[in-house]
Amino acid sequence: MAAAGDGPWLDDAAGRLVRPFTVSNGRTEPSVALDLISQVMATGVTPLGYLGPEHAQALDLCRAPVSVAEVAAHLKLPAVVTKVLLADLVDCEALTTKPPAFHHTPTDRSLLEAVLDGLRRQL
Template identity: 35%
Template sequence: MSPRLEDEVPDRLYMVTGGRSSVTDDAFDLVTLIVSEGDPTPGMQSEHARILRLCRSPMAVVEIAAELRLPVSVVCILLCDLLDTGRITARNPRPAPAETRLPDPDMLKQVLVGLQNL
């Protein structure tokens, strides 16, 4: 009888991450865009190579995790490896400028009252 997938997954994830369970750096969140800075090299870990191929154009961390079918936490560990060696660039989304933020709620209420009075 062959082992169940559930029994193999923890062992596989342990191997993929080299036993690491978390990253010390908060360089990535779910929407951080990752761009590869080169092609995979011979002998590179297969997950690292897949990330480099996937990220030839910008791809969010959550999309990478979905493509690799790995937990986001595991993907972040792999991305840290690639970032530390300069093989990827991480681009965090820019916050919206102050002038594009939502208007003051009190002003919206006044506009609503004005429209209701029409």
């Protein structure tokens, strides 16, 4: 079992020892509107006050532009918890966010077909 100061609290047999919503203090609504494909990036501003280890990990992942979904995957946290953590960092100006830019509507049939064709070529 990992010590209290060692990154995420994981146990090889039990998995995560801290429940995901404990990380966000039970909050399920981020203060900033974030989409799974929104891009977030560190601003270089050091957050004031105490932020948890997951905040620090998220901030480290955001040195280059990265999507909210990617941050959630790396942190191994549910997307809603990740959105709350990222919103905390946006609120203290440690992160900046850019909404997804669509040249077409995201459900445009031609766009979806192009994505499907690209995925089929990868297989």
